[in-house]
Amino acid sequence: MAGNDWKKRLGVVYSTDPGFRYEEKAEEEAATLEPSAQRLTVTIDRRNRGGKQVTLVSGFIGREEDLAALGKALKIKCGVGGSAKNGEITIQGDFRDKVTALLNGMGYKAKRGN
Numbered sequence: 001m002a003g004n005d006w007k008k009r010l011g012v013v014y015s016t017d018p019g020f021r022y023e024e025k026a027e028e029e030a031a032t033l034e035p036s037a038q039r040l041t042v043t044i045d046r047r048n049r050g051g052k053q054v055t056l057v058s059g060f061i062g063r064e065e066d067l068a069a070l071g072k073a074l075k076i077k078c079g080v081g082g083s084a085k086n087g088e089i090t091i092q093g094d095f096r097d098k099v100t101a102l103l104n105g106m107g108y109k110a111k112r113g114n
Contacts, residue, residue, distance in 0.1 A: 033061050033062060036109065037109075038059070038108050038109060039059050039109050039111075040059045040060060040103055040109065040110040040111075041110070041111060042055060042056070042099050042100045042112050043055070043096070043113035044056070044094055044096055052092070054093070055091040055092075055093065055094060055099055056088055056089070056091075057071075057091070057099060057110075058087065058088045059087075060088070061087075067084045067085075067087065068084045071083070071084030072084070074091060074099055074102060074103075075091060078093070078099065078102075080092045080093050080095070096113075
């Protein structure tokens with residue numbers, strides 16, 4: 001029954017061929033660009049966070065594992081918490097200048113937004 005997951009086939013038209021087997025395409029994960037090719041933007045966000053400020057690093061192109069590793073390194077250097085998902089790194093607090101300097105030191109092309 002594990003191979004009969006109907007939710008993955010919601011957009012597929014019904015086939016009357018008895019020998020038809022639906023094959024899903026494997027999603028390709030984007031290869032991580034080298035740090036000098038990345039263009040990251042460091043901004044601050046206050047929306048929908050209960051008045052708290054967070055530093056957002058956006059524009060990362062690559063695998064989620066590499067994003068998580070970069071996010072972990074930035075959180076350790078700043079000494080705060082945060083998360084890394086959906087191509088964005090969230091760091092608790094206003095660390096725009098420090099994060100921009102750290103990213104530039106690591107070889108990334110980072111610029112400070114707002």
